[in-house]
Amino acid sequence: MEICYVLDASAFINGFQFTSKRNFTVPEITAEIKDFESRLKFDAIVNEGLLTIQDVPSECLSCVHDIIYESGDILRLSFPDKKLIALAYMLSQQGENIKVITDDYTIQNTLKIMDIPYSGVITEGIKGIYNWKKVCEGCKKEFPEEYPFDDCEICGSKIFKKRIKVSK
Ligand SMILES: [Zn+2]
Known part of the structure; x- marks a missing residue:
């Protein structure tokens, strides 16, 4: 099954290379892409039909909330962050082969707890x-x-x- 990417704003800002046709994000993330260059890239990908902007039902959000409530990370996650994690959770529950692309350490940590695969765009390069x-x-x-x-x-x-x- 073709891998399905769930993209955080940092994926656009840090120049993620699109290799799959199956890319998802939540509406709240799109508001976080503000700088001109990232916005151009984002619009181009939307126009090419490579990005699905999908909302998540609130049941999904509270489900994620329940799983990560015990970790201190819940306090550091913004609402868009939680929505993105909920989308990743929902897609993986649907049996999709997913990977979240984010350079946000708190999101990465939460995904680790939830056992959802992720990868950073620049994290590796920084060392x-x-x-x-x-x-x-x-x-x-x-x-x-x-x-x-x-x-x-x-x-x-x-x-x-x-x-x-x-x-x-
Ligand atoms: Zn000068």
Whole structure:
């Protein structure tokens, strides 16, 4: 059976590569995809018919609540997070071969408790391979990660954080 992916907002934001036609998410997650690039990617995938946005019945949500209530994670999960986990639970109960794609540690931890397979987009890459640097939006000057200001000292533009590959 073709694998069925359940996607958290971080899957879009961190550039998950779509390899299956069967991708699902919940309506609440779509509101979390705000930056322009991720939004474009999201819209493109919806337009290509590769993403099913599916709501979950409240029975499913309370079922998940019951399973994870004992773990402290319940307090750290947002409503969209819980909906996403409920969707994953519902699909796996229906016998689907699912995998949740998320870089959110609390969601991953909850899925581990529930015995639902998951995978991160960038989690693997972080170990010694990637690093952050700060780059000015205006003059593109690069600053060390410790640079303490949000504005560029040269041109005053905003500084953003960028992931860089430091080794192969
Ligand atoms: Zn600058």
